[in-house]
Amino acid sequence: MEQIYRLEQIHKHFGDNHVLRGIDLDIRRGENLVILGGSGSGKSVMLKLLVGLLTADKGKIYFDGNDITQLPEKGYYPIRTRVSYLFQGGALFDSMNVYQNLAYPLKAHTDMSSQDILAQVKDALKKVGLEEIEHLFPGSLSGGMMKRVALARAIINQPELILYDEPTTGLDPLTTHTINELIRKMQKDLQISSVIVTHDMPTVYRCADRLAFLDEGCMVFIGTIEQARQSTHPKLRAYFQGDDRV
Amino acid sequence: MGIHCRYRKGLLTCRADSTPKYVGHMYSRIFQNLGQIVILTFEFAQCLVTRRPQFKEWMRQFHHIGVQSLSITNITALFTGMVLALQAAYALSAFGADVFIGDLVSLSIVRELGPVLTALLVGGRVGAGITAELGTMKATQQLDAMRSMATNPVYRLVVPRLVACIICLPLLTILANFIGIIGGLFIASFELQVDGHFFMSRVMQALSVNDVASGLGKTFFFGYFIGIIACHNGMRVESGAEGVGQATTQTVVSASIVILISDFFLTKLFIMIT
Known part of the structure; x- marks a missing residue:
């Protein structure tokens, strides 16, 4: 390999x-x-x-x-x-909601429109089994949900590793x-x-x-x-x- | 640093560093911090010049740092102006010079008290807030998360806060100066029976452009000192809650001392220039 x-x-x-x-x-x-x-x-x-x-x-x-x-x-x-990194505690930005957390790497590295970013955020959340939580802040998520949101953020820009x-x-x-x-x-x-x-x-x-x-x-x-x-x-x-x- | 304690066989023994070692350690830490602040300043300047401004985040910080500091700086300025008028009347009336209350109040506030008190209050409120916020982000690996996503925490976090500190402090000072003089006018009119028009005419005669410029000029530097010390201490937090607490205290103490020391040198500089 x-x-x-x-x-x-x-x-x-x-x-x-x-x-x-x-x-x-x-x-x-x-x-x-x-x-x-x-x-x-x-x-x-x-x-x-x-x-x-x-x-x-x-x-x-x-x-x-x-x-x-x-x-x-x-x-x-x-x-x-x-290469994406999933931190032990999730390391979600607590001043941002779930949508803003997931959109962060896309806004930083792409010129995607707001609609495309929203679609990609929803898609990433769906892949980790979460839906309709874009408006929530990390403080209101359980430990498992936080890890899954962090995983969604890690996969959103399609990493190799x-x-x-x-x-x-x-x-x-x-x-x-x-x-x-x-x-x-x-x-x-x-x-x-x-x-x-x-x-x-x-x-x-x-x-x-x-x-x-x-x-x-x-x-x-x-x-x-x-x-x-x-x-x-x-x-x-x-x-x-x-x-x-x- | 300084005192090392060890618990062994039920006994707590403490040993202090020798004075030269302690002093050496302290100075090396001061120079290390200064070096890191210089590097952070260069990174800030580089991001400010080369990267696109994040106006939305800048506005958010203007609100946090500027608008939300209005009440504390204005109340302080109002009562400082009032106390100054009372003290001026007490001191000047002995010489029959109480007509100069307006001169004394306005010059004291515009040249010195307005800028320094505003800076000390903003340093305490905003500096502590910035350090606690960035320190918590560091302790919970949010800064590492930013770096791991190929983004620069200096551009995302330091630039908006430092720009807001540098711009908001002069604006807060202008308002504090105005309100401080109004406080003096209030006491002069109602307590000391000085005519309001006369008080204001003395204020206008006493103040020159140089006085206003020298007072406001200092606040740009104070804003920079508060912002850079707060961001530096926040981004250097090593451990969890205890580290955040220590860094926050350190920011308030360092910012206050730096403001007071730099005020002396900046005042000398502005007197030389004007």
């Missing part, structure tokens, strides 16, 4: 805290890659490096074969129009299931690849084509779910066996 991203020996520090310690990873077009790991293992930091929200201290990041490790802020703009930062954290099992189904649907219907950072096993089972396991800043496993089940790494085994002694 064709690579979108390639990470080579990525290191990232925050003061004395060495968060990422030599990460090597390929992200392939058309697949859902799930990055599993405990809290504070560096999963979200790795996602932010991919779109330049943080910069790596050492190592190289390639996007479509081009080195993007040390680009200036504006250098990341073409990448950010092709979506980076999901813990998409199901804090949601009840039914809403978690809905979000997982949507992630699969995005891949199947819209051919959008995904990188999903999580520590939620239902998301791993439902969404992963390939799994990477991050432990204390090191990538200790990359493979399929079947291979992960056979892994001898004690922490990874604990995730699959539900063992809390490790």
Whole structure:
């Protein structure tokens, strides 16, 4: 499969805290890659490096074969129009209603008319199973709805890849299931690849084509779910066996 | 910074940095902030010159920063003018010079009190509001979301707020000056039995274009200081609610001090120019 991203020996520090310690990873077009790991293992930091929200201290990041490790802020703009980011809390703009939130990337990057924007907003909301909520503000939405609106905003400009930062954290099992189904649907219907950072096993089972396991800043496993089940790494085994002694 | 505490075996032990280390740390932080403010100013200027203005957002900020500050600045100006007239009458009557109440009230308000008090009030109300808003956006990753959608938070958030601060502060000051003088006239007429026409004629004689220009000229700088400090502190919030609270306090304190210090130097500058 064709690579979108390639990470080579990525290191990232925050003061004395060495968060990422030599990460090597390929992200392939058309697949859902799930990055599993405990809290504070560096999963979200790795996602932010991919779109330049943080910069790596050492190592190289390639996007479509081009080195993007040390680009200036504006250098990341073409990448950010092709890669969407779904933040953990949704990160909807709370001074804007749902319509304005979804219209924001379209108004910023296209010359579409108001009618076309409204049609596209309605279409995106329909894809995530929400309708007639354009006038609502984020403060009046439930956690699950907020995640779905954020997902609608992420897909509205038809990205090639979506980076999901813990998409199901804090949601009840039914809403978690809905979000997982949507992630699969995005891949199947819209051919959008995904990188999903999580520590939620239902998301791993439902969404992963390939799994990477991050432990204390090191990538200790990359493979399929079947291979992960056979892994001898004690922490990874604990995730699959539900063992809390490790 | 300064004091480091550690809880160990039931004992809380605290250690203070040595004075040179503490002072060094403080100065390095001040210079770091100054550097960041200079960079933010350049980004603001670049966006202002090269990007299309978002007039709708500018209008929204004019309303927040200008219109909604009217009541607080006008009430303060009215009572400042009234107090000034009372104090002037008390001081001047000892020398039989109470005919100059209008001169003293108008010059004090137009040259100094109007601009500085308006700036301090707007700095407190608007500066704190901007920092809290941007700080909350930073803490809830809304600024990162803007960046991740290939948009520039400086263009979207800083430019409208800073432009509104720079434009609204002189306008608020003009109104505050007028209302302050009306306050003085009110006290002079009803409390001190000075003829209203005489009071106003003294005001018109006392005030020159230079007085008005020197007072208003300063407010453009005050507006810039309030806006840039508030935006900078908001966009640098590191943690959640606690960080937002600290940044908001920092904005009010820094803006007030910068206004008072810069007032001295700007006054000197305008006296030299005029």
